Amino acid sequence: MNAPEVFGKYRPAIDRELAEVLAERELPLYDMLRYHLGWVDREGNARASPSGKALRPTLCLLACEAVSGEFEMALPAAAAVELVHNYSLIHDDIQDDDRERRHAPTVWSLWGKPQAINAGTAMRMLASLALLRLNEHSVPLQKQLRGQQLIDESTLKLIEGQYLDIDFENRFDITVDNYLDMIFRKTGALIACSLEIGALVGTKDERTIAGFREIGRNLGLAFQIKDDILGIWGDEKKTGKPLAGDIRRKKKTLPIVYGLQDSHNEARQSLIKVYRNGMVEEDGIRTVLGILESLNVQARSRKLAETYRDRALKTLDELELSPQAKRDLEEVSRFLVERSF
Amino acid sequence: MNAPEVFGKYRPAIDRELAEVLAERELPLYDMLRYHLGWVDREGNARASPSGKALRPTLCLLACEAVSGEFEMALPAAAAVELVHNYSLIHDDIQDDDRERRHAPTVWSLWGKPQAINAGTAMRMLASLALLRLNEHSVPLQKQLRGQQLIDESTLKLIEGQYLDIDFENRFDITVDNYLDMIFRKTGALIACSLEIGALVGTKDERTIAGFREIGRNLGLAFQIKDDILGIWGDEKKTGKPLAGDIRRKKKTLPIVYGLQDSHNEARQSLIKVYRNGMVEEDGIRTVLGILESLNVQARSRKLAETYRDRALKTLDELELSPQAKRDLEEVSRFLVERSF
Numbered sequence: 168m169n170a171p172e173v174f175g176k177y178r179p180a181i182d183r184e185l186a187e188v189l190a191e192r193e194l195p196l197y198d199m200l201r202y203h204l205g206w207v208d209r210e211g212n213a214r215a216s217p218s219g220k221a222l223r224p225t226l227c228l229l230a231c232e233a234v235s236g237e238f239e240m241a242l243p244a245a246a247a248v249e250l251v252h253n254y255s256l257i258h259d260d261i262q263d264d265d266r267e268r269r270h271a272p273t274v275w276s277l278w279g280k281p282q283a284i285n286a287g288t289a290m291r292m293l294a295s296l297a298l299l300r301l302n303e304h305s306v307p308l309q310k311q312l313r314g315q316q317l318i319d320e321s322t323l324k325l326i327e328g329q330y331l332d333i334d335f336e337n338r339f340d341i342t343v344d345n346y347l348d349m350i351f352r353k354t355g356a357l358i359a360c361s362l363e364i365g366a367l368v369g370t371k372d373e374r375t376i377a378g379f380r381e382i383g384r385n386l387g388l389a390f391q392i393k394d395d396i397l398g399i400w401g402d403e404k405k406t407g408k409p410l411a412g413d414i415r416r417k418k419k420t421l422p423i424v425y426g427l428q429d430s431h432n433e434a435r436q437s438l439i440k441v442y443r444n445g446m447v448e449e450d451g452i453r454t455v456l457g458i459l460e461s462l463n464v465q466a467r468s469r470k471l472a473e474t475y476r477d478r479a480l481k482t483l484d485e486l487e488l489s490p491q492a493k494r495d496l497e498e499v500s501r502f503l504v505e506r507s508f
Numbered sequence: 509m510n511a512p513e514v515f516g517k518y519r520p521a522i523d524r525e526l527a528e529v530l531a532e533r534e535l536p537l538y539d540m541l542r543y544h545l546g547w548v549d550r551e552g553n554a555r556a557s558p559s560g561k562a563l564r565p566t567l568c569l570l571a572c573e574a575v576s577g578e579f580e581m582a583l584p585a586a587a588a589v590e591l592v593h594n595y596s597l598i599h600d601d602i603q604d605d606d607r608e609r610r611h612a613p614t615v616w617s618l619w620g621k622p623q624a625i626n627a628g629t630a631m632r633m634l635a636s637l638a639l640l641r642l643n644e645h646s647v648p649l650q651k652q653l654r655g656q657q658l659i660d661e662s663t664l665k666l667i668e669g670q671y672l673d674i675d676f677e678n679r680f681d682i683t684v685d686n687y688l689d690m691i692f693r694k695t696g697a698l699i700a701c702s703l704e705i706g707a708l709v710g711t712k713d714e715r716t717i718a719g720f721r722e723i724g725r726n727l728g729l730a731f732q733i734k735d736d737i738l739g740i741w742g743d744e745k746k747t748g749k750p751l752a753g754d755i756r757r758k759k760k761t762l763p764i765v766y767g768l769q770d771s772h773n774e775a776r777q778s779l780i781k782v783y784r785n786g787m788v789e790e791d792g793i794r795t796v797l798g799i800l801e802s803l804n805v806q807a808r809s810r811k812l813a814e815t816y817r818d819r820a821l822k823t824l825d826e827l828e829l830s831p832q833a834k835r836d837l838e839e840v841s842r843f844l845v846e847r848s849f
């Protein structure tokens with residue numbers, strides 16, 4: 168399944184907005200940010216095309232257009248959520264010791280961890296400054312402040328999720344509920360914020376705004392569960408991530424949490440043994456994959472992702488939006504669960 | 509010289525405001541923040557008294573009271589600048605590999621660097637959320653947004669300064685001008701922001717607001733230069749930092765920059781040799797101290813700090829403020845340069 172057309176529709180406007188936010192930020196510090204965003208190579212030379220799906224800004228603009236018929240006034244918010252997402256990736260890579268992302272060396276692996284910490288936090292500050300540009304679109308002041316509160320609170324939730332994710336690394340008692348609480352913060356909060364802030368900019372109707380938040384929460388969970396599935400069974404060529412990469416990195420993603428929760432005796436002991444070891448070898452990966460298969464984990468994970476997608480679609484159905492807007496949002500919702508990258 | 513009385517005057521109100529900002533933040537993530545702020549020990553048990561001078565919030569409240577006769581309405585801004593400062597300390601300690609601060613283990617040395625990164629960024633997010641509480645003091649919306657822009661831009665400047673500081677570590681061609689540009693960002697921006705935002709909350713008069721910004725910029729430089737002097741010649745018992753600590757940590761502070769800029773031949777070579785070595789030994793420290801003495805660096809550094817303090821006092825003198833407010837601000841300005849801790 169290809170990405171829905173709507174991803175292409177907004178992309179040039181999103182890229183222009185981001186370029187303006189970073190304009191006149193001249194110190195070499197900002198080269199790390201431009202590198203991470205895929206705009207320049209490590210020497211600072213311009214690159215052909217930016218990377219990433221730009222999911223969050225697309226959702227933001229889609230929500231604004233769905234409620235108001237226009238998307239331009241939400242561009243500052245779209246840039247802001249994309250920058251929040253990218254700040255979190257820079258810090259995640261440091262925290263997880265990941266040397267590669269999207270087939271390229273991570274910021275810290277080129278500039279060292281101390282400077283990469285600066286790059287991440289600078290990106291997060293630019294997100295807040297990007298949002299202040301709502302003022303140029305004559306968005307009411309009260310809404311601007313509410314937008315600031317929304318991205319600050321959702322960033323805090325994201326950090327809480329990252330805290331729990333790291334905390335889970337050395338624990339074997341994680342339940343599916345613990346896991347859902349963690350991704351609700353780590354992924355759900357910012358995706359909910361993206362839709363909510365887009366709706367907030369475009370309408371005064373509180374029921375609609377709350378509806379988009381609810382859609383975002385469920386889509387965020389569906390999206391992350393699909394990400395977890397791809398992190399183990401995804402096609403390396405399409406995802407840009409190594410086969411069974413999340414097993415190699417010993418992440419406690421949903422499939423592993425199912426495995427730990429539902430396996431018994433020997434199977435559970437071998438699972439724990441693999442995750443307690445230093446490096447995960449090919450043998451260990453085969454063991455884990457075998458146990459997950461015996462527990463039918465891939466299908467159950469997909470089922471759970473579909474449950475959250477369906478909740479999002481149900482809320483969407485109850486909102487009063489144009490048929491075109493509903494179709495676009497439905498298409499994106501389906502894509503998030505059916506994508507192979 | 510003791511800290512001026514005004515530091516004690518505001519302290520209870522600052523601590524109450526900070527406590528409210530952190531109230532109901534229950535995850536163990538926030539224990540790291542409370543530990544860093546000196547409220548609890550590493551097990552989470554309450555401690556007697558918070559640590560630190562609370563310089564920035566004090567300046568903020570002083571500015572507000574000086575222009576309006578009241579300080580309460582600036583409390584959200586005071587809490588915000590204190591949280592920005594403390595976020596930067598948590599990340600600095602990670603970046604500099606410092607295991608101790610204020611006679612206690614740093615956050616990362618107890619919880620590890622990945623979680624300490626989360627603690628720092630969470631603290632920075634709470635700063636923005638703290639500032640949103642200006643709304644409860646009926647501060648006009650336009651001023652609230654301007655306040656957000658001020659703390660975001662000054663945090664970005666602070667990160668730029670930290671970027672340069674780390675960049676300077678492996679360079680021996682740093683001039684005094686490079687150094688001043690670095691501390692202008694790393695320390696000056698947030699101190700200027702503290703005074704400016706306090707004035708902004710209290711008055712509409714743009715000339716006065718700009719005056720406080722100018723005072724803050726100069727006081728920030730004076731304060732940092734004094735910090736650098738204490739970092740080499742300060743009394744360990746008073747500063748809580750080891751004797752000649754900045755030489756041991758090989759920081760390129762003002763005295764060292766003077767030394768590198770003005771020494772020649774053998775002296776310059778021995779200076780560089782000490783700074784290129786792995787660990788700095790007692791021998792190396794004696795060498796550096798000898799060279800700095802021969803160049804009269806301590807007196808010249810003090811002179812430069814006094815120059816910036818005098819610029820601050822001159823701007824202060826030109827503002828129309830009550831005699832009491834002027835006296836308080838003068839006393840704090842003098843303290844920043846004459847303090848021994």
